[in-house]
Structure formats: structure tokens, C-alpha cells
Amino acid sequence: MSPRLTRRGALTAALTLVAAPWPATAQPDALSAAIRAQIGATVPQVGGITLRAPAVAENGGQVPVTILVDSPQTEAAHVTAIHIFATRNPTPDVASFRLGAAIARAEVQTRIRVAEDQQILVFAQMNDGTVRRAAADLRVTAGGCLT
Amino acid sequence: MSGLAAPRIRIPRSVRAGEVFEVRTLIEHPMETGLRHDGSRAPPRDLLERMVVQVNGAPALDVSLRNGTAANPFHVFFLRLDRSSEISFVWTDAQGRQARASHRVTVA
Numbered sequence: 080m081s082p083r084l085t086r087r088g089a090l091t092a093a094l095t096l097v098a099a100p101w102p103a104t105a106q107p108d109a110l111s112a113a114i115r116a117q118i119g120a121t122v123p124q125v126g127g128i129t130l131r132a133p134a135v136a137e138n139g140g141q142v143p144v145t146i147l148v149d150s151p152q153t154e155a156a157h158v159t160a161i162h163i164f165a166t167r168n169p170t171p172d173v174a175s176f177r178l179g180a181a182i183a184r185a186e187v188q189t190r191i192r193v194a195e196d197q198q199i200l201v202f203a204q205m206n207d208g209t210v211r212r213a214a215a216d217l218r219v220t221a222g223g224c225l226t
Numbered sequence: 227m228s229g230l231a232a233p234r235i236r237i238p239r240s241v242r243a244g245e246v247f248e249v250r251t252l253i254e255h256p257m258e259t260g261l262r263h264d265g266s267r268a269p270p271r272d273l274l275e276r277m278v279v280q281v282n283g284a285p286a287l288d289v290s291l292r293n294g295t296a297a298n299p300f301h302v303f304f305l306r307l308d309r310s311s312e313i314s315f316v317w318t319d320a321q322g323r324q325a326r327a328s329h330r331v332t333v334a
Contacts, residue, residue, distance in 0.1 A: 141296045165294045173294030181286040183246040183306030190296040
């Protein structure tokens with residue numbers, strides 16, 4: 080057995096450990112399935128993304144989120160896609176952004192809905208195939224999904 | 227509802243070549259997930275699914291909007307142009323209805 084396979088096994092185990100402390104979502108399988116549908120089996124690296132969201136959102140129906148990926152956005156090194164997930168929403172999918180050549184800066188701002196206190200996850204896919212990950216905890220005064 | 231509301235877009239009329247400029251878009255839409263219960267009523271699912279921005283016909287930004295996107299989707303992003311360009315915006319909902327807008331940005 081090559082050391083590469085062993086390392087992959089170790090990475091998978093590490094990812095499982097990282098995934099475990101995520102708060103028990105209503106359907107954790109739905110979250111991991113939604114993430115897998117966007118980034119495949121790639122193991123994300125933590126960091127390289129600035130995720131700006133309010134620590135406490137008064138209105139869960141309109142929560143401003145800014146995502147800025149640390150990338151020069153040149154032909155040689157750029158972000159191809161940004162994906163947003165809300166870990167404890169009834170459906171974790173929020174949005175995906177695919178960036179083309181005219182995009183000058185790997186930054187997008189949007190407004191999302193959050194049902195309750197939870198973690199927002201952001202994944203950025205780079206043109207070299209790597210994936211970055213960032214998370215932000217969010218508290219909500221009035222939930223924005225089910226009422 | 228027969229059509230989609232007209233989008234509101236803030237984009238400069240002219241920029242310098244290579245300048246990074248901001249584009250803001252807002253479109254009124256309830257973004258109903260179909261999961262909500264309003265008393266006894268459950269409003270049916272009605273979601274904008276996609277926003278596509280093209281620069282001279284080449285894709286610049288392709289956004290898949292899903293349940294977690296807030297009502298009246300608002301987006302900000304940054305573009306850079308080498309020459310005067312036509313920027314087109316298309317929003318599409320689950321029924322295939324579309325809202326469109328187009329702006330010319332002059333590179334001085």
C-alpha cells in the first residue's frame with residue numbers, strides 16, 4: 080500500500096473529526112450531501128476566506144453576508160466558485176456563485192435566510208482544484224424561514 | 227403573477243480601463259420555499275433559481291439561488307473591463323419566467 084493512500088485515509092479521518100463537532104443538525108446527512116453535491120469529495124483547507132456576517136442577526140429573513148476570498152483573480156490563480164450553506168436550516172443550501180473572467184475581485188455580497196442560531200459555512204473552489212472553507216457562528220433573534 | 231418585477235441595478239456608466247468597479251443588483255421576489263406555514267396556509271414554492279450576468283455575451287457571474295437566499299435577492303460583485311461593454315442580467319424562476327436588464331459601460 081502506498082503512503083499516499085494512507086495519507087488520504089488519515090485526511091478522511093481528520094475530516095470526520097472536524098465534521099463531528101458541528102452542532103447536531105436536524106438532518107446532518109442533508110448538509111453533507113448538499114456540500115458533496117457542490118465540491119465533491121475534495122478535502123477543504125481551512126482559511127483563505129474572509130467571511131463577514133453579523134454575530135447577532137435581528138431579522139433572520141435578511142442577513143447580510145460578505146465573502147472575500149484571498150485570491151489575485153488572475154488567469155493563473157482565481158476562484159471558480161463560491162458556495163454557501165446554513166447548517167441548521169430546514170434545507171442547508173443557500174446559493175452558489177460561479178465566477179467568470181470579468182470578475183475583478185473574489186468578493187460577493189448577498190443576503191441569506193437563517194432559521195435559528197447556527198453556523199454559516201462557505202466553500203471556495205480554486206482553479207487549481209483545491210477547496211477552501213470558512214465558517215461563522217450566527218445568532219438569530221427572529222428566525223427567517225418557518226414563520 | 228404574470229411576470230417578474232423589474233430589477234434595480236446600480237452600475238457606473240463609464241469607468242477607466244482595468245478599474246475595479248462595483249455592481250449592485252436587487253430584484254423584488256418573495257422567494258417562497260414552500261416550507262413555510264402561515265397559519266393554516268402554506269404558500270406554494272416560488273423561487274428565483276438563477277441569476278446570470280454576462281459581459282459581451284461571455285459569462286461573468288452565474289448564481290444558483292436556493293432555499294436559503296433571502297426574499298428580494300440582493301447581490302454585490304466587482305467587475306473589471308478592458309473596453310466598452312454590454313453587461314446583461316437575467317433572472318430565471320422555477321417556472322422559466324425571466325427578468326432581464328442590460329447596461330452599457332463605457333471605458334474612457
